[in-house]
Amino acid sequence: MTKTARRRPRRSLLYVPGNNPAMVQNCSVYGADGVLLDLEDAVAVTEKDAARHLVSQALVDLPFDGVEKVVRINGRDTRFFEDDLKAIVPAKPDSIRLPKTESPEDIVEADRIISELERGNDIPVGSIEIHAMLETALALINAYSIATSSPRVTALTLGGQDLAADLGIARSREGTELLYARSHVILAAKAAGKEALDTVFTDVNDQEGLEAECRLAVQLGFSGKAAIHPSQIGTIHRAYRPNEKKLIKAIRVVKAAKDAEAKGLGVIAVDGKMVDAPVVAQANRTIELAKLSGMEVSL
């Protein structure tokens, strides 16, 4: 099993239609931690070629200013799957989001093609990550084996709309119908040492509903959430802003860890109580999120 350390937080990932030049051009300005350049649902069958071309050119030519570049390709069950990978991998996205992942085989096959393309394009093999998108009941059942099927998989993400359709249920504003699915994705991802990313909130005019769903996502343990409109990004980021009390505690933990390291001690203690590695890792993430939220952090 591979435990992957993320390069940066993925609080928000914004879907950008891959066939919309004006939106693609502005990927770096929306304020999201990452963009999901979409070749799948946002693009009509007749525009798949054009979108693929636009996205691959954009990856090469446009400044992304540190925003994670994720391309959602078409699923393995479609005729676009291989062509998408052939066009996108040479343009070196940070990650590929693989929709309709149902089994480890889907990942293994994608991994094989990506590796081949990396070798053929002088890209270090393994450098392009995969977000596995779980959108069916079967995918959820296979979640852990999907997460552990390749070191490239750095995140599991829930496809809420399609899952609801697969389950034959309607989505509600509160999202209680997906509570188990959410929890299951998180458990599988965490067990595999990967990130769990939440599905979209589809009503762009309902900031209150989005805020409630974001709070739930944070509480459950999602590392981030997908957005379908730039106006959702601020709300998502606010949900990940740690409160002052939590930040102060995190700073104390990290300081204690540093002190222990400097003194060559194997045990970290805060207020006389022993603190173990996961607590330190969480404290570091809290500090990172605080900095991203514009909070002052002095260590």
Added chain:
Amino acid sequence: MKLDTIVNSIGRKIPRSIPGLGDLAPFDGAFARLNGSYLWSPEARTKKIGAFGDRKLASNLAEAIKRSGLQDGMTISFHHHLRNGDAVLPTIIKAIEELGIKGLTLAPSSLTDAHEIVADAVRRGTIARIHTSGVRGEIGRMISRSEMEIPVMIHSHGGRARAIEEGRISVNVAFLGAPTCDTMGNMTGSTGKSACGTLGYAQIDARNAGHVIAVTDNLVEAPLPHHISIPQYLVDQIVLIDSLGDASRIASGPARISKNPVNLRIAENAFDLIRASGLLVDGCSFQVGAGGASLAVAKYVRDYMRESSVQGGFGIGGITGYMADMLGEGLFRALFDVQSFDAAVTESVAGHPNHVEIDASWYANPFRNCVVNDLDVVVLAALDVDVDFNVDVLTGHDGILRGASGGHSDTAAGSKLSIITIPSIREGVPSIRDQVQTVVTPGETVDAIVTERGICINPRREDLAKLAKDAGLPVKDISRLKAEIEKMTGVPDPVEFDDEIVGVVEYRDGTIVDSIRKVR
């Protein structure tokens, strides 16, 4: 018109004189005439005194125009507070044409989309010269194609007030749309079916024109029920007409905060810069426009002031309902309003004691102790900017005149912090150029250009650059940002111009900052 030219202090070729407009002084720095040595003399005016009890109410427009003594070659003025719904100017021009009067100088405070008739009036010889702050649509195309024999003169709002007061523009007859006028000639813009808010530009015309005609569609018994914008003693005649225009376009709905993510990003960057500047403290003064990113900046400022319990001193300029709401909430102590941008303002103008209607000279005449000179922060829009921080708000990417000088150069020069907000790419064309087509606001008065891709700070403002960098803002060198944008868009082919000058841009102090050339 081929004219003898001279190069001004920012390297722009401008005419030494224009037949019909006289000698012109080249721009020599934004503050060259404000260093204490320049002598400015407002003109003393003479006026015929009508017999006591003369009947003010004319029976119709034609009678009023005849009684005003308007003749060929004279100067007429209008105000543009009725926005895109204005029918006063077109109605008067028609009436003048029916009387066969020719060769007039048209000197409105600005020309809007409602004033297309002016292009044909020029072609028919009714209008020979134009002084204005802005032009749009067919009028702009007509001027840019060199259909006028005498170049158009573009003024800033403060510059127009100055020019009228010093007699450079000598208005013979001012036609003033009056949403409500009483039988003695007192008028206001804040009530009536054509209510438009304040009448700040019209006040200058009323005080300085040889003859003043109030044109109203709401004549009431004296005295006016609400505050008076222009008093009776400045009004010579009153004409009652059916309608001042299209009420839905006069009283446009409240300006709304943009939902465009690019505009919001620009606004956020601009707000962050304002906050980093340290100016956003108790007593601060502020001006924003109504469009694009500007109003969104006001939203961020409002949220900040609420959260931080900061109370501003005053807001000025073109006032939106948004600013009026901030006054109502106590976030500003006062609003100084020369022009209301939307219908939501009128109630505040009429009802709030600290919503102060000011005239254009009070607002921005550089030689008066004007309000813009006490301004802390102004957020302005632009059509194009250049690497020297010069700003064009007049000519589009195709070189055609399509904008207005407005209070742009006045507020940029007067404020402590002038911020230009502009999307880095508009319709696929980059907004930062080596040289703007037409300089309206010289770069020396611009502190920062804020785009969605970064903040460019004028090298003259090292202090501001340091504050911005210390605050972790995305500060970029303007040439670097230009190159970054051009990497996406390519470099557009330059527009081809003839040498022929079709217009000149007057700076607020009366000097000429740039020329506008004929588009090939």
